[in-house]
Structures are given as C-alpha cells and as structure tokens.
Amino acid sequence: MRLTDLPLRQPAYVDLIDWSALSPSEGQRLREFGLCEGASVEALHHGGFLGKGPIACKVGRMTIAMRRNHAAAVTVRTGPDGAGAENEA
C-alpha cells in the first residue's frame, strides 16, 4: 500500500521507496529525515481542505511533512512481519 493510502494513526513500516520518482536532492533529504526501507512510519495528518495538501507523518521519533506526490513513492506495509525489519535495520 502507498503511504498516501495508509489510514491515519496506523503504525506501519516502509517496504520500498521508489527513489526514481524523487529528485536526487529530495531523495537525500528524505534519507536524512530517516525515511528508508524498514523505518517505522505512521501517517498523522492530511493537510488542505480536500485532503489534497501535504501529509504529516511520524518517521521514527520525528514528524515530517511531505507532499502527496512524494508520499506516493513510498510503499508501506502493516502487520507483524514489519517488526522484524525494524529490528534488523
């Protein structure tokens, strides 16, 4: 499931990031924010009147905001097997 479709406040893990959908500097910034395969992620707020605005999400212990087109490049998964990825990272 894409990060854009993740229901609010449901803990999940990053499964895959399509780096090619991001510019090199955007990719770098996201990595610096700690967004990488295996990181824990939780969508917190959708901005904008029709939910078309940016998404605020918790990555690790940090809250970051990104636009929907960037969030769509992030595939997440929920469920028990995610926990293994977290510990391995």
Next chain:
Amino acid sequence: MSGLPLVALVGNPNAGKSALFNALTGARQKLGNYPGVTVERKSGRLSLPDGRPVELVDLPGTYSLDPNSPDEQVTRDVILGRQEGEKRPDALVVVVDASNLDNHLRFALELIALGLPTVVALNMVDLATRDGLELDATILSRELGVPVISTVAVRKRGLDHLRQELDGLMSGAPAPYTTKPARDFDAVRKEARRIARAAIVRETPSRRLTAAVDRVLLHPVIGFVILLALLFVMFQAVFSWASAPADMLEGWVTALGEAVTNTLPPGIVHDFLLQGVVGGVGAVIVFLPQILILFFFILMLEATGYMARAAFIMDALMARVGLSGRAFIPLLSSFACAVPGIMATRTISDPKDRLTTILIAPLMTCSARLPVYGLIISAFIPARTVGWGVGLQGLVMFLLYVFGIVGALIAAWALRLTVTKGQSSGFLMEMPKYQWPRPQDLLIGLWQRAVIFLKRAGTIILFTNIVLWVLMSFPKAPDGVRQSEYSIAGRIAGGINVLVEPIGFNRDISLALLPSMAAREVAVSAIATVYAIDAEDDVEALDKGLGERLQGRWTLATALAFLAWFVFAPQCISTIAVTRRETAGWKWTGFMIGYLFVLAYAAAGVTYWTAVAAGLG
C-alpha cells in the same frame, strides 16, 4: 576576526542550538554576515573555566555535510575551513536532540569523523524524559569516542560541564585535520541507530503531547481558522498594545523639542535641530513599540515550533500559486522586514521557487510601513469599534496586510506562469516538537531588533532627514509663498507631482516619495519636516499633532491612495540592495522594481478614483 580560538556550534535544525548558544554567550552577541553571501553570522564570546575567552559561532542547522540550500552550504564550508572570512574552527560542539537520537547521531558521526576536537551536547534531555526516554550519556560517550554532556539549554543545565570539556579539548595540541571521505550513508545510519539503541536505558510509550496539539492545529479547517485568527490578533495587538508606550515616547520627543526651543536662540541651528533632527527622527522613533510587538509575535511563532505548522497549513494554498509552504516562513518574516525575509529564502533549495519568493517578499507589509500606515490611519480612520470589540483602525490595518498578501499570491501565480516558469518544487519539512520559549531567548531577539531599528533611525533615517531639511529650507521663500514649495526640494517635488497628480497625490506626498526610498519610515518624518518648516511662524499649528495637520490638508481619497501606494511600492534601498546580492545581478532586481512600481501606481490610482467616485474626494 577576533583572533580568539573559534568554536563552532553545529547540529540538526530543531536540536535547540540557538537556545544553547544564548545560554552559553548571554546577550553579548554579534550579528553579521559572511562576506559574499547573506547568511547571517551569529557569534558570541564564551569564557572557559580558567577565564580564557573563546569565540563561539552559531552555524545554520543542517542535516548533513551534503548541502541542500545556500545556508547549509555555509555550515559545511565553515566546518571544512573553506568559508571566506572565517578560519577553520578549533573545536566543534555538536548539538543533538536527546529525543531524536537515531537521526541526529548520524550527522554527529559524520562530524566526529572529521577529526576536529569535538564535544557532543545531548540537549533537551528534559523533553526526552517527557517523551518517556531515559538515556545513558556514558554509554553514548564510549560508543562515539568523544565527550558527551547532557544539557538542558533552557534551564542552563550542564553548561559548566560543557565549558570544562571545551577547556580540556582546547588545551590539547591542534588535531590533524582530515576530510576523509564519509562512509556510505546507509552504513553510518545503521551505526547511528545501533548506538542510539545502546544508549537508551528505558523507553516507555511517550505522552505525545505534540501529536495531541497537532490534531487541532493541523486540522484542515480548524487549523486554518486558528492560523488566520492568530494573524488577526497579531495585527490588532500591534495597534492596541502599542498605544500607551508610543504616547510616552511621543511625550519625550515633544519634551526634547521644547528643551531645544527653550535653550537655543531662534536661528538656523535651532531650526535644524527642531525640524530636521527632533521632528524628523522623533516621528519615526515613536513606532518602536509597534515594531517590537510585531517581532515578539514572529519570534514566538518560531520558538514554539508553530511556524512549521503554519507552513504545513499554507502549503496547499501556496502550491496553487506554484510555491511551497516553506516559502511562507520567509514571507512571514518579511512582515517584520523584507531584508531578513529575502535572506531567509536561502533555506529554499529550488532556485526558481526561491527567486519567486524573493520577488514577492517586498509585498509583505514590513514594519517600516507601520509608521506610515499608523499615521494615516490614526488621522483619517475614526477610532471606533465595528462590533465584537474589533476596532475599525485595527481592521483597516488588517485589510492593508491582506491586500499585500493577496497581491503577493497573484504576483507569484503570474510569475510562475511566465518569467519563473518551471516544475513546481516539493515540500519536505521537519515538524519540530512544541516548546515553550524561554523568556530570555525572546528578550535577546527583541533587544537585537530594537538595536537594529534604533541604528537605522540614528544613521540612514537621520542622514536622509538632514539632507531633506537642507533641501527644504533653502532658498528662503519670500513672504506669502510656502517654504516647502519654494525650496529646492519643493521644486523637485513639483516635477514628480506632474506624474502622481492623476492618482490623487498632493505636493506633500510628492516631496516624501523620493526620500522614502531610503527608508519607508522617512515618508512620515519627511511630512513632519514639511509641516514643521511651513509652520515656523505659526505657533498654533506647531501645537497640533501631525495627524491633525494632515486632516486639514489631505482628502480621505488622497489618504487612501497613499496607503494603497505603500502596499505595493518597491521601496527601500536596503531591500533593493539585498535583492541584487541574492539574485546576483541587476536583471531580476530591475524587474522587481519595475513591476512593483507599476502595481503601486495602478493600485493608488484605482483607490483614488473609486474613492472620489464614492464622494470621499
């Protein structure tokens, strides 16, 4: 350059770096610029336990040594000893947020790898405890191989310990300097994570105070309404809270003027001091309280962490005009002054995004316009309420700000479709935890702004007024002719007047327009000087306030047109100079001046003609 040993304070944004800087250096800070770039250089003096002084420099926050924007580049260049005008630091204080260790340790590891003497300040340990985290600084220090001190900058905890460690570091032989290539990003990240895990003694589910507050403040509808309400309260406060201190200052200026009259014999020196210096500069100084109130709000919004939320809320709207929510922060700073606002665009990585933001920044109503708006509004808009305790004067002020914002959004949209066309950039931003700012930090910020304003009043505004007074006082007019029209300045104004008469401007305004290019506030002092000179022999007129005198000479339509002009006019040489520096040339600067003048002329014209048609002329 002081010649003292240099220590750089470096860390991620939102690690509490500035609070630590303030706690270590107190109010003895120096604000400057790095040569060639407009990134602010903040430095201060720190005494080691044995009394040795050290210069501490606060570098812009960044996430890595791979810069993403011009201000992050300065941080990297200073640390690597490549920044012009700055020597390589002798030691680093790396500030990390205790509650965000995995992330901040990655950058810390990158910095430690450089081999400079380094001490890590494990900052905001109190907030980490609030979030249910317990950390062991000893383990952290062992794993990182450098001293680690737990600090709570806002309560001055751990500062002595930090000074002692610095003392130890600075006493050793200078370290060999390495720029060994950083290890693979992912490897460093994993290492940071491992160390963070090792240092965490206990981790209980956090209380998530920030998340709870965000549910309200980031709500698509409620959050937007709260943001608007906050801005509205801010502009109301600028008017209502300032009136008492402003009256007091005005009293002092009047007393000073009377003292000049009583001590000096009538003559040219008396006139010069009374009309040119006291009258002119005094008319500007009385606006200090309003400017400080405005800065108080902006500093509060930044220090509490709300500013990033405002950017989040505004992003959807900003995206529609081709900008990002990040541009909202420099634009909001531009309400205080466009110069720091334009400098703050250095945090925007996309060049076209940044250029567009620079071009529209002068449309945000800066604090130098407050004296102008304040004078005209208090003279022409009745001080009554329009219901619910909302004052009409404050409402008009609010509307002027709104016109500036709407004008800016339309301009950005038009620019993005034409001259700064390009792919719209993204919005990636950290949302810091909410914090209650320390009063001392706010006071230091306000003090610095007050000094900058008073310096302006004492230099550029004073100088412009003196030149203007000379141009207005000579040659002496024969009886029956107004001095302000007969003088050199009056004749120049006569020429300008031909151009601005169609939009309702009178000769007083024409006279004020040129010197107000130096600083907008001068428009007020220039008008004050005109009336002081014309009223020389008229004792009764001198006793009247400036506002009262304006009522007799201007129509409401003219006053409104004058306000509309000031919403858009590209004024002040400092803004033009900083734009030239930031856009690296005259091309975009010239473009900015041109389009803003056209807008100002059109807006004043439309306002005047509409007002006249409505019978207000």
